[in-house]
Amino acid sequence: MQTNPGRALGASRAQLVDLYPRLGGLLDRSEAAFSRAWDGHPGFLTRAAQQVLAGRGKRLRPIALLLSADSAGGATESSIAMASLVEIVHVASLIHDDVIDDALSRHGRRSPKDEWGNKVSVLLGDYLIACALNLLPPDNDNRLLLGLSRVAARMCSGQIDELRAAGRRVSEREYLDVVIAKTGSLFSFACQAGADTAGGSPEMQQALAAFGESFGIAFQLADDVLDLVGTDGRSGKSEGRDLAEGKWTLPLILTHELGDDAVRARLASLLQARPASSSARDAACEMARATGAVDRSWARVDTWLARARSQLSAIPDSEAKQALLALAGDRFPMPVMT
DSSP states (O other): OOOOOOOOOOOOOHHHHHSSSSSHHHHHHHHHHHHHHHOOOHHHHHHHHHHHHHTTOOOOOHHHHHHHHHTTTOOHHHHHHHHHHHHHHHHHHHHHHHHHHTTHHHHHHHHEHHOOOHHHHHHHHHHHHHGGGGGGGSSTTTTTHHHHHHHHHHHHHHHHHHHHHTOOOHHHEEEEEEEHIIIHHHHHHHHHHHHHTTTTHHHHHHHHHHHHHHHHHHHHHHHHHHHHHHHTTTOOSSSHHHHHHOEEEEEEEHHHHHHHHHHHHHHHHHHHHOOOOOHHHHHHHHHHHTTTTHHHHHHHHHHHHHHHHHGGGGGGOOOOHHHHHHTTHHHGGGOOOO
């Protein structure tokens, strides 16, 4: 299966650094700060933590945080520390997700679940979160800790809601609530924390938090579409996982809405017959394309990206703001961004 040929896959991390060169140095300093999280804790878990973080991934949340900080007055040492903390918490959540989803690979590499098993993976995720708290800036009067704890609870709640809904058809509203909780909330926190640590006004923090949530929603929607239609191997992720787990993601919800009775019955049977085969994914993808659900899903992505860009209107123009606008560009590349 091919991705939509009309959608460009540009705006990579390297291109963002070309657009805003200061970002490269900030990201390097954020990467260097990882080791401070587990200072004084040598041993297997630290080596495992270093290994999983060395995969780099997309680093989208640190990018969003650091660009938000520079848009709101200028990244500080606290901004850099928070960028590291947010990425570590994100990676920990992925480790736990891979245990829940029984995933054997992540970004083209063996998952910790596959390499060390479920028990070690759960403890490794917990260890990462515990160590990440060492990076909390000492000058924020626990504001950031309180915000992060709320986001972590919301992410867990979203994951539980998704698990409990497996195999059951959900409404687009229910689906969106899970997307906001699982993905939008952490992006929102990252952007707000960037503005906070840069000394940005409450209005700036609110605008950037809203940008982060909308961007995170668009990112997850695009990721879910690509899980169904494929990325020609460019994502480094297992594809067809959502269907195999009985998840009603946006393109499947819209296929059910737009299709006739035969399409609805066939789709329901595919989602109930777990684990789904590659032929089941092919069939679901074909129905999603034929009903127009794939195109309509991409239109939803574009709508959320446009909303994200509009929420930056309250932010003074700068090179950092222009980089944020590019991050949320018309042609959404992020699920396969290098």
